[in-house]
Amino acid sequence: MIGAEVACPARLDPAGPGRNGPVSDGPEATSVRQRAEAVLRQLAGESAQLRADQWRAIEALVVEQRRVLCVQRTGWGKSAVYFVATALLRGPDAPSPAGPTVIISPLLALMRNQVAAAERAGIHARTINSANPEEWDEIAAAVHAGAVDVLLISPERLNNPDFRESVLPKLAATTGLLVVDEAHCVSDWGHDFRPDYRRLRSFLAGLTPGTPVLATTATANARVVTDVAEQLDPAGEAMVLRGTLDRESLRLAVHELPSPAHRLAWLAEQLDALPGSGIIYTLTVAAAAETAAFLRGRGYEVAEYSGRTEDADRRAAESDLLANRLKALVATSALGMGFDKPDLGFVIHLGAPPSPIAYYQQVGRAGRAVESARVLLLPGPEDAAIWRYFASLAFPAEEQVRAVLAALSEADHPLSTAALEPRVELRRARLELMLKVLDVDGAVRRVRGGWEATGAQWRYDHERYQQLSRARRVEQDAMREYVATAGCRMEYLRRCLDDPYAEACGRCDRCTGDAPPAEVSAAALTAAEAYLGQAGVAVAPRKMWPTGLPAAGVPLRGKIPAQEQAETGRVVGRLSDLGWGGPLRELLADGAPDQPAPAQLLAAVVEVLKAWAHGDDRWPQRPVAVVALGSQQRPKLVQSVAGHVAEVGRLPLLGTVPPGGSGGGRANSAQRVRALHGSFIVPPAVAGAFAEHPGPVLLVDDYIDSGWTMALVARELRAAGATAVLPLALAVTG
Structure with missing residues (x-):
């Protein structure tokens, strides 16, 4: 059932192809597929072969120049699709070599991995992000000279005035393939909405007609798929390729322990028995620091990774985990997307994420190139309080938004975020998020020197924000149900993601009856209690x-x-x-x-x-x-x-x-x-x-x-x- 082309929200190909069948199987498609297979072998080794669903996506992009949304499980090989498509569109056998592929990618870790992967196939890739501003001019010149095959940019660049005004129009006009990675971020119904992604509308509008577009995600339920597909192609012509979200290597389990000390003690005693190296996720920065310090004190090679970790330390931690110099990386959701270690042997959560969709995203880091990987959730009663705190940072109330708009309207010059703070009762992170949303909605615009009001009419969408709030509460209830369910855990996660092929996995603790070791020694518990x-x-x-x-x-x-x-x-x-x-x-x-x-x-x-x-x-x-x-x-x-x-x-x-x-x-x-x-x-x-x-x-x-x-x-x-x-x-x- 892999790779079914399902009519989620978008219109399917009018020719009505079969589940994995191409639109045509003529000589052009055959020739393109042969070249595609050759590129894949350069990328992934001589034994690599395109799966039918991967080929269907490549064919839609290269032969048909379509807009495609791929909703496929982690580890499916989405990057292979756009790298192979790039090689075909820009290669010597292309009728008219295309411009560079532009990939909108959310995290620096993902960019670094993808640049290295592209080079293996002879594809020259560069990145423009907040970490390399000194290279931007040189990279832009190389792009315009045709020396760059793939340009990866962070979504934040789309909201930068200089980039938006001087670079983006030229880039959109010459792009040969646009790729939107982690496309669920486009939708505010998604678990990881990022307002900067909404700027893709202007990028899409600036593309030369017929430019193929690929959006990819592993974590989108039906509502998010509908939203993303509509943004990808308002005419409803986007192709949606949706496959099974099962991950045959993952062994899911839940282990409920009475206290944080029990959880740390259990982890300290069981970490050695877990296969290979892995990730230990925590809900807060403080918990990541405490867990890493405790495990180091028990003799383990671990490092912490959070939004407060310096970029150089992040790079070092990523490198050490990739090289198996660490047993584990203790991380917050800052590592949630973009880190690719195919042989990752386990993912453990100390505390449950607020939604099954976010949980599936994070556990998907494990077991991509190993036969079996352990996935374990250690929930705590404090999880709900942490969920409530993060939920309180949602879009501000209307009176606060109106105060910001009034302050900008009354000012005779652009106001920076710092200059706005004395005028409104919002903390910096929420203020910046709100301004980005208002920018996308056309009520404000970011200019040199700060922000200014556009004067355009703007309506506070009470109903939508209330629906979002209700949706988040439903997700939290679903996460509680995941812990308590008597049925298959993988099937439960797949149903939360509206996977039409969800069925019992036969591998999780509910399917097999194999529970994690329950014992915690008195010595380990005493050590954890003393530390905490x-x-x-x-x-x-x-x-x-x-x-x-x-x-x-x-x-x-x-x-x-x-x-x-x-x-x-x-x-x-x-x-x-x-x-x-x-x-x-x-x-x-x-x-x-x-x-x-x-x-x-x-x-x-x-x-x-x-x-x-x-x-x-x-x-x-x-x-x-x-x-x-x-x-x-x-x-x-x-x-x-x-x-x-x-x-x-x-x-x-x-x-x-x-x-x-x-x-x-x-x-x-x-x-x-x-x-x-x-x-x-x-x-x-x-x-x-x-x-x-x-x-x-x-x-x-x-x-x-x-x-x-x-x-x-x-x-x-x-x-x-x-x-x-x-x-x-x-x-x-x-």
């Missing part, structure tokens, strides 16, 4: 005021003077930590009762203070007093911590700085400072005590989010006479 029970995270102080504050009526700019800054602070843990994260999230959750801190947490605070006093990065001088920061939601909690610290440290508790500010909440830094500036008043009794207790003070709060509350209160305490301010809190959100 360690308290203490340093929190760097704010040193620069946000951009644009004077325009918002706040007379602050540039660097915060040293005599007004807080010192580096400490917290017990991050809310995203595997260890302390759970108890802290429960204690600090919205609606949780305000109560004194539990004894275990107070003991952890004392351990943090001990390490702070005697560690390598110890405080510059021992504090002489404690000041509490007033809390509107948790006054009992904060006072219990401040009182305990004062008692244990034999320090005077000077009093409480009342809470200040209104609004701001989880807004961006500029809005937060504007809401808080001038609202904190140091009580006279506290200020007067500094003369009697000269020196540093500990400033105690429940948690640190943006860091601006601590920064502004520290500024007031320094002005009142404190020689230094040492922030101390239970948690940090980052």
Whole structure:
């Protein structure tokens, strides 16, 4: 059943070909296929042969110049299709050699792999992305000179004004084949929507008539396929080639363990038994760092990989895994697309992704060129809280969008994202995402110097955003069902992706009854609990005021003077930590009762203070007093911590700085400072005590989010006479 051409949403070939049959089997098609097979052997070895479905896609592109959407499983060989098609379109036997193939590719890791693969077939490939701006002019010249067969560009380039205005029109006019990799990113119904991909509409519109287009993905359900196909060809002429999504090498299993410590302990004991090298996925950056550090401490060669990892470190980690110098790469979804290691022996998830579609995407990294690969999910009760957090970063409410449009309309010059922040209550990442969507919708445009309003009418699509929100909740419920299902796990994932050929795999733990080893030794569990029970995270102080504050009526700019800054602070843990994260999230959750801190947490605070006093990065001088920061939601909690610290440290508790500010909440830094500036008043009794207790003070709060509350209160305490301010809190959100 591989490679069926199914009428998902798009119109099928009017000649009505059979499931794998070509439109024609005449001499031209035969000759093209022979040349295609020869290119494939250069690319993949002398024994390689095109499958019928791969040939059908190549024929549609090369012979028929069609627009094709390939929805095929990971490891199917989508890159072989467009590299072979490129060689045929540009080769000496082509009636009229085509221009270069342009591949829109989402991740640098994918680009690096594809450049190397292309060279094996004698195809010269180059990339234009954020990591090589110094090469852009030279690459553009080589493209126009005909010396480049394949040009890979990141979707972000499509939204760059200079690229869009000076490079894209010429590129579109000369492109011989356009390839859109990971095409589900085009659709906001997809699990990994990227607004920059929507710029493909203008690229498609600029293509010479008859230019073939190939879009590929392994993770698109029927709704996403419909959306992508319509964008690919609004006339409804796109061919959709959809095959089975089964992966015969994957052995899926789920293992439910009672705590993060059990999961780490199990992993430390079982990692050696897993085949080859693999990937361990986590839901958060903090979890990736903790897991990697713990496993290194247990003697494993592992590296971490996240959105915060420097590019050079990413490259090194990718190279080490490809060369099997690592047992595992501990990664967030930053590695979700684009990493290609055919012999990857296992994929483990510490925590469940928020949808079966995203899960299928990630586990598809494993087992592409090995007979058997292990795929294991270790879910946790904290997963749902992490899903809710990421869901809260969805498209902003209408009033916030209107505020951005109004700010841009009222400005007499383009506004950068930083300049917009003091005017709107959105954090940087959400603001940038929203601007890209508005840009695609025609309400704003990105120009040199920032953003400007177009004046075009724009409608907030309440119904669509509500549908998207409901769809995400359905996906989360489906992920819970994947964990609990009594049926075949692979069949379940394939049905979530609307695979018309879904059936029981006969390989997963439900089909075979073979469950993962359940035991965790007492020694391993003790080690994991001790590691996760360690308290203490340093929190760097704010040193620069946000951009644009004077325009918002706040007379602050540039660097915060040293005599007004807080010192580096400490917290017990991050809310995203595997260890302390759970108890802290429960204690600090919205609606949780305000109560004194539990004894275990107070003991952890004392351990943090001990390490702070005697560690390598110890405080510059021992504090002489404690000041509490007033809390509107948790006054009992904060006072219990401040009182305990004062008692244990034999320090005077000077009093409480009342809470200040209104609004701001989880807004961006500029809005937060504007809401808080001038609202904190140091009580006279506290200020007067500094003369009697000269020196540093500990400033105690429940948690640190943006860091601006601590920064502004520290500024007031320094002005009142404190020689230094040492922030101390239970948690940090980052």
